[in-house]
Amino acid sequence: AQKVTQAQTEISVVEKEDVTLDCVYETRDTTYYLFWYKQPPSGELVFLIRRNSFDEQNEISGRYSWNFQKSTSSFNFTITASQVVDSAVYFCALRGFSNDYKLSFGAGTTVTVRA
Amino acid sequence: DVKVTQSSRYLVKRTGEKVFLECVQDMDHENMFWYRQDPGLGLRLIYFSYDVKMKEKGDIPEGYSVSREKKERFSLILESASTNQTSMYLCASSFYSGGETQYFGPGTRLLVL
Numbered sequence: 001a002q003k004v005t006q007a008q009t010e011i012s013v014v015e016k017e018d019v020t021l022d023c024v025y026e027t028r029d030t031t032y033y034l035f036w037y038k039q040p041p042s043g044e045l046v047f048l049i050r051r052n053s054f055d056e057q058n059e060i061s062g063r064y065s066w067n068f069q070k071s072t073s074s075f076n077f078t079i080t081a082s083q084v085v086d087s088a089v090y091f092c093a094l095r096g097f098s099n100d101y102k103l104s105f106g107a108g109t110t111v112t113v114r115a
Numbered sequence: 116d117v118k119v120t121q122s123s124r125y126l127v128k129r130t131g132e133k134v135f136l137e138c139v140q141d142m143d144h145e146n147m148f149w150y151r152q153d154p155g156l157g158l159r160l161i162y163f164s165y166d167v168k169m170k171e172k173g174d175i176p177e178g179y180s181v182s183r184e185k186k187e188r189f190s191l192i193l194e195s196a197s198t199n200q201t202s203m204y205l206c207a208s209s210f211y212s213g214g215e216t217q218y219f220g221p222g223t224r225l226l227v228l
Contacts, residue, residue, distance in 0.1 A: 045219035103217060105157035
């Protein structure tokens with residue numbers, strides 16, 4: 001069984017603040033993949049990042065950064081200096097190697113950035 | 116560029132109607148997926164297909180069927196729509212291998228009255 005928990009339902013920040021989204025996962029697989037997607041108000045899920053379980057290096061892409069810690073089964077996402085365009089629902093997802101293409105999604109965190 | 120399209124952005128249907136949702140991808144992906152998204156529940160997999168004419172049930176297949184006659188097209192069918200099928204439906208596709216990223220279409224918001 002695999003499971004993803006995004007404990008934060010909604011986060012509201014003022015522009016230029018940093019915001020961190022938590023993602024905790026459970027899987028019995030030793031090989032697995034973690035993903036983050038962004039869903040703006042238009043509805044389309046936009047792929048942000050994929051990480052495999054053997055690569056614990058943190059990653060930075062512009063204002064986005066990800067912190068992967070296997071010891072705590074967490075894959076957290078930080079937006080630095082948030083902007084109004086970052087307002088969206090963000091989903092964390094997990095695919096265990098034994099799970100035949102199946103992605104398990106967290107419930108999502110709604111981020112609202114106020115001007 | 117990755118492209119997944121869905122036939123409608125919004126649909127309104129009546130209870131008991133047969134509903135077809137179409138999804139097309141132009142990336143030559145082997146895998147295609149149908150999800151439904153409901154507030155607080157995230158995305159739940161309805162069906163997926165790993166090849167033409169092949170299909171596998173996901174977590175919530177009841178009340179749905181699918182069809183994949185061509186590699187690029189994957190249809191979701193609601194044989195007799197019910198109000199509890201009012202939801203956002205998302206199609207995705209990916210290459211055939213473990214860990215490959217799924218790319219999503221824009222979604223179809225279905226309202227069943």
